C-alpha cells in the first residue's frame with residue numbers, strides 16, 4: 001500500500017461528500033458576492049439622491065439575508081469536510097496499527113517507539129489538516145474568486161479593469177511552484193526531528209528511575225536539549241521560507257487593491273464607471289485578500305503534509321522480513337522433533353557469526369537445557385526456532401518441515417516463549433496471565449500462578465488477581481514480575497515451551513520449586529530451559545553448553561560433570577558459592 005493509495009482509497013469512498021461540500025462553498029460564495037454589488041447599488045442611489053427610508057430598510061434586510069445565507073451554507077460545507085477529516089484520522093491510525101503488528105522484530109529494533117508514535121500523532125494530523133481545513137479554505141477561496149469575477153462582469157465593471165486588478169494575483173501559482181519544494185523538504189526535516197525528540201523523550205521517561213539513581217539528570221537534560229535544539233533549528237529554517245511565502249501572498253493582494261483604487265478611481269473621475277461600481281470593485285478585491293492569504297497557509301500546510309505523506313508512504317511500503325510462504329502448512333508440534341542442521345547465523349549489518357554450525361535434535365517430550373556465557377547466542381537460537389529472525393533455509397526443521405515453510409500462526413501458537421524480562425501490561429494480573437486466552441477461567445489462571453510460585457504473592461495484593469498493575473507492572477518486584485510472566489507462559493500449556501532465563505530473578509529455593517512443578521506439569525511435552533544456574537537445568541534429558549556461538553559440550557548432567565570443561569567448572573564455582581551461602585547462613 002502506498003501513500004498515494006491511502007488518499008486515493010479515501011477519496012474513492014468520500015468524493016461525493018467533497019463534491020457536495022464544493023457545491024455548498026460555491027452557493028455560499030455566490031450569495032456572498034452579492035454584498036459588494038448591493039452596496040454598490042446603494043452608493044449609486046445615494047449618489048443620485050434616490051435613496052428613501054424604506055429603501056434603506058430593504059437594503060439592510062437584503063444584506064442581512066445575504067449574511068445569513070452565506071454563513072449557513074459555508075458552515076455546512078465546512079462541517080462536512082471537518083467531519084470526514086476525523087474519519088480519515090481514525091482509518092489511517094487503524095491501518096498503521098495493523099501494519100505495525102505485522103512487522104518483525106528487526107523493524108522494531110530499527111525504529112524507536114517515539115518515532116513510531118510520531119507517525120500516529122504528527123504525520124496523520126498533518127495530512128488530515130490538509131484534506132479537511134486545507135480543502136475548506138482552498139475551496140472557499142477558489143469559489144469566491146469565480147463568484148466575484150462573474151459578479152464583477154455582471155455588474156458591468158470593464159473587463160480590462162478587472163484584469164488589471166486581478167493580475168497580481170496570477171503570480172501566486174509561480175511562487176508556489178518555486179517555493180513549494182523548499183518548504184516541503186524543510187518540513188520533512190522538522191517532522192524527522194520531532195520523531196527523534198519523541199523517541200528520546202520516550203526513552204528518557206522509560207529510564208527515569210535509572211537516571212535518578214545515578215544522579216545524571218544534567219547529562220540527560222543536555223542530551224534532550226540537543227534534540228530540542230535540532231528541532232528549533234529546523235523549524236527556524238522552515239519558518240524563514242514559509243513566513244516569506246505567507247507574507248508575499250497578501251502583499252500581492254495589496255498591490256491588487258492599490259491597482260483597483262488607482263485605476264478604478266481614475267476611471268470614476270473620467271465618468272467611465274459609476275461610483276457604485278468603483279465601491280463594489282474595491283470591496284471585491286478586499287474580499288479576495290483574506291481567502292488568498294488563507295491559500296498561502298493552505299499551500300504551506302499541503303507542502304508539510306506531503307512530507308508527512310511521504311513518511312507514511314515509506315513506512316507503509318516497508319514489508320515485514322518474516323513472510324509466510326504461499327504453501328505454508330500447519331504442523332502439530334506436539335509430535336514433532338526439532339532438528340537443527342549445521343546452523344550458522346549472523347545478524348544483518350554485522351559480520352560476526354553469533355551461531356556457528358549448530359547441530360541438534362530434540363525429540364518430542366524431551367527437556368533440553370542450555371547454558372553458556374552471556375552473549376553466547378542462546379536467545380538468538382530461540383529467536384530462530386520461533387522465526388523471529390529467519391534462519392538460513394534448510395537449517396531448522398520441525399519433523400520434515402522447514403521452519404520457514406510453517407504457518408506463523410501454527411508455529412507461534414504452539415510455542416510458549418517466556419523471556420527473561422517479560423513485559424507486563426497496565427491491566428489486571430489476571431489479564432496479564434491469561435494474555436493468550438483472555439476468557440480463561442479463574443481456576444486456570446490460579447493454577448498457572450501456583451505452578452509459577454507467584455500465587456501466594458498475588459493473593460496478598462489488595463484485589464488479588466484483579467489488581468491492576470501500574471505502568472509496566474511497576475507495582476511488582478523483579479522476581480514477581482518474572483514469575484507472573486512465567487505463569488503467562490505456563491497457562492498456554494503449549495506443546496513446546498521455552499524458558500529463556502525466566503527464573504534468573506528468583507531465589508534458589510523458589511527456583512527449585514518452580515522447576516519441580518514445571519517438570520511435573522510438562523511431562524510428555526517439549527521444554528527448553530535456558531539458564532545461568534546449573535540447578536535449573538540439571539534434570540534435563542539433554543544439556544548443551546554454548547560458548548561464542550559454538551556447542552562446546554553436550555550430554556546429561558552426569559555425563560557433563562565427568563568431562564573436563566566449562567560445565568564442570570561452572571558447577572564447581574556454583575557449588576562452592578552455594579556452600580558458602582549455606583555455611584554463612
Ligand SMILES: Nc1ncnc2c1ncn2[C@@H]1O[C@H](COP(=O)(O)OP(=O)(O)OP(=O)(O)O)[C@@H](O)[C@H]1O
Pocket residue numbers: 109347348350354372373374375376377378379380381501
Ligand atoms: N538484534 C541484534 N542485532 C545485532 N546483534 C545482536 C542482536 N541481538 C543480539 N545480538 C548479539 O548477538 C550475540 C548473542 O546474543 P544473545 O542474546 O543470543 O546471547 P545470550 O547467550 O542469550 O546472552 P544472555 O545470556 O546475556 O541473555 C551478542 O553478541 C549480541 O550482542
